[in-house]
């Protein structure tokens with residue numbers, strides 16, 4: 546890789562977006578580093594002619610959609626945060642198969658996003674596609690949008706022109722660019738497009754998702770604190786999974802019959818392979834005690850997943 550200069554890249558990208566995009570553009574801002582960097586560049590080029598749409602699917606992490614809205618505000622990007630959680634929970638009612646969950650979330654996402662694009666009269670779709678997103682698949686433009694991407698499988702009849710300012714960049718370059726632009730998500734751990742829906746085994750209802758959201762938050766807080774205090778290495782990805790298993794426990798002197806949370810933390814380079822993170826006993830205990838205490842109405846057992854990838858995957862679904 547040659548020397549990447551984020552300042553001159555940004556300057557040229559803004560100029561070329563201004564030249565390319567006549568009229569209005571819309572971008573789906575997930576809060577991830579790619580879409581945020583692309584949104585900031587496009588906003589600098591187009592001003593009010595760009596609309597960044599953040600869809601709150603109901604499967605985001607704790608306060609995440611709010612944080613994305615604040616960030617877009619701070620970066621002065623014209624945006625809307627759309628709370629579409631009712632629609633997503635309804636679409637996933639009774640659905641337990643992981644791939645069906647992904648498909649339904651993808652479909653709802655496109656529907657919500659298209660509605661917003663239409664009310665804004667957008668003619669251009671700005672996307673934060675980066676080089677690894679299209680290099681390996683090598684097919685036509687639409688094939689190259691990975692099916693697991695947030696805006697997976699854009700419909701053929703979506704009559705917008707595509708603008709992809711980050712197309713030639715690799716992840717480390719995007720991170721450098723984001724840092725240069727002042728996008729504060731630059732170092733956050735990866736988060737799957739379908740969000741917490743694939744961390745609730747079985748039906749991802751509003752209530753069950755709220756449990757895993759809280760558990761994920763505890764896992765993040767405790768691991769980040771432990772890594773900050775050098776008790777352990779910072780994992781590449783770390784989260785909680787809600788299992789459909791109920792086990793017997795005691796709550797005070799009373800028999801309880803609660804649900805189980807699995808904690809997952811892995812080291813990885815590119816997500817193709819991963820090793821379960823070594824987590825000190827004290828950290829495991831703090832996580833377990835907090836989860837069973839703060840969620841004591843529902844959760845009475847916590848387990849740690851020690852499986853590598855392969856044979857496991859990083860997510861459980």
Ligand code: XMP
Pocket residue numbers: 647693694695735736737738739782816817854857858859860861862
């Ligand atoms: P797995 O579970 O396949 O995950 O080992 C590898 C990486 O991809 C993320 N992941 C997804 N990302 N949509 C996404 O955008 C998805 O459907 C999806 N499934 C898994 C996972 O979090 C890990 O970083």
